Amino acid sequence: MTDHQTAHATFCLERHYPAPPARVFSAWADPQAKAGWFSGADATHELDFRVGGREVNRARRANGPELVFESWYRDIVPDRRLVYTSTLSTGDELTTVSLTTVEFHHEGTGTRLVLTEQGTFLSGAEEPSWREQGTGTWLDALDAFLHVDASGT
Numbered sequence: 216m217t218d219h220q221t222a223h224a225t226f227c228l229e230r231h232y233p234a235p236p237a238r239v240f241s242a243w244a245d246p247q248a249k250a251g252w253f254s255g256a257d258a259t260h261e262l263d264f265r266v267g268g269r270e271v272n273r274a275r276r277a278n279g280p281e282l283v284f285e286s287w288y289r290d291i292v293p294d295r296r297l298v299y300t301s302t303l304s305t306g307d308e309l310t311t312v313s314l315t316t317v318e319f320h321h322e323g324t325g326t327r328l329v330l331t332e333q334g335t336f337l338s339g340a341e342e343p344s345w346r347e348q349g350t351g352t353w354l355d356a357l358d359a360f361l362h363v364d365a366s367g368t
Contacts, residue, residue: 224343252360280306
């Protein structure tokens, strides 16, 4: 029997990166760079970075169904803002639908990134706290990517 439970949540995450907004923005916009920090080693990643463009990340947990995170870019202001809508599906089941805004603020020699996500979580398949934690993990991976990119190692 299908669970028709619905939950709504909004969260806001903030990170400070030691790189100018143009460099942080580029890490989102360049397909190879984005795959380097956003996608796992066993995942496939596609990125068409433009308004109306689509991004897809596919991964499979051990012996589990395929997870598909798919986004559509709705607004892009270079070095300043991204707005995208996303879905997460587990196998054939739609588990979340969300609207995300990412803002890039120049602060000193670095960037203050503010990500706000508004989500609808369907059928009890994902908890809002899991999504917030997972999003925080990939924002931390972006920080590591920017440090490696800056040092060249």
